Amino acid sequence: MFILMLFSLLCSVECSKIAPAFYGLERPALEYELPPLLYTFDELEPYIDEGMAKIHYYEYHRAYIQEVNSILRKWRRNTFKGKHASRMSIIDILRNVSHIPPTYRNNLKNFGSGLVNHNLYWATISPNPHGEHRIPVGEVSQQINSKFGSFQEFKATFTDMAANHFGSGFVWLCRNYSAAENSEDMIIVTTENENSPISQGLLPILGVDIWEHAYNLKLHNQKAKYIENWWYLVDWRQVNNLADWWMGLKLHDEL
Numbered sequence: 001m002f003i004l005m006l007f008s009l010l011c012s013v014e015c016s017k018i019a020p021a022f023y024g025l026e027r028p029a030l031e032y033e034l035p036p037l038l039y040t041f042d043e044l045e046p047y048i049d050e051g052m053a054k055i056h057y058y059e060y061h062r063a064y065i066q067e068v069n070s071i072l073r074k075w076r077r078n079t080f081k082g083k084h085a086s087r088m089s090i091i092d093i094l095r096n097v098s099h100i101p102p103t104y105r106n107n108l109k110n111f112g113s114g115l116v117n118h119n120l121y122w123a124t125i126s127p128n129p130h131g132e133h134r135i136p137v138g139e140v141s142q143q144i145n146s147k148f149g150s151f152q153e154f155k156a157t158f159t160d161m162a163a164n165h166f167g168s169g170f171v172w173l174c175r176n177y178s179a180a181e182n183s184e185d186m187i188i189v190t191t192e193n194e195n196s197p198i199s200q201g202l203l204p205i206l207g208v209d210i211w212e213h214a215y216n217l218k219l220h221n222q223k224a225k226y227i228e229n230w231w232y233l234v235d236w237r238q239v240n241n242l243a244d245w246w247m248g249l250k251l252h253d254e255l
Helices: 002-016 050-078 082-087 090-095 102-123 138-148 151-164 223-233 236-248
Strands: 169-178 183-192 203-209
Touching: 050 102, 090 102, 102 203, 102 236, 138 151, 138 183, 138 236, 151 169, 151 183, 151 223, 169 236, 203 236
Parallel strands: none
Antiparallel strands: 169 183, 169 203
């Protein structure tokens, strides 16, 4: 018993040293890497099964990262303006897709979005060993109530959009921020495939992956059940952290 308690304590200490998966996306990188997570995949049980989570992370998420790294290497190597690629973060690239050289634009948009989408997905969920019904906290809670009337109304709308979205994609809660008007608003949007709301000028703070690769083993393609389970894992503390992180960035509107 003592050994188990000690092991658990050590794991907690190590996890406390790990930054959320969205940290660093605002900085240029020569090589992007799979982000370390604040939990192990078995801890997401029974809401997301361990085997599916591992495939999602080690196969799909890693593939997006490898493709982005490959594209950026080619950009640096093959054009005299390639040096610019090493000075841009993936966030800046997605916010300014139309400025990317045509040779790399579409692939960077697709795979770069896949990289960021998955970092945000993993960062805003956490284990729920006691099966608690989680509700928003902090400033995000206040904004959801102000925009949607209540958490229940927001959740029903979000769930309906996720359940009825045809094909692969994500559903997002985003901040629609306008620096010029000094205002911000919340909006629920869907994106097809691996498109990112960042390219639409939105700041995503919560997203559910509704590609089949997120749920198709244990649940046998029961998307509605997967969405229901996902709500148990949403970590509203991290959603607030992500929202604050966005507000602290100096975003560049030109490359």
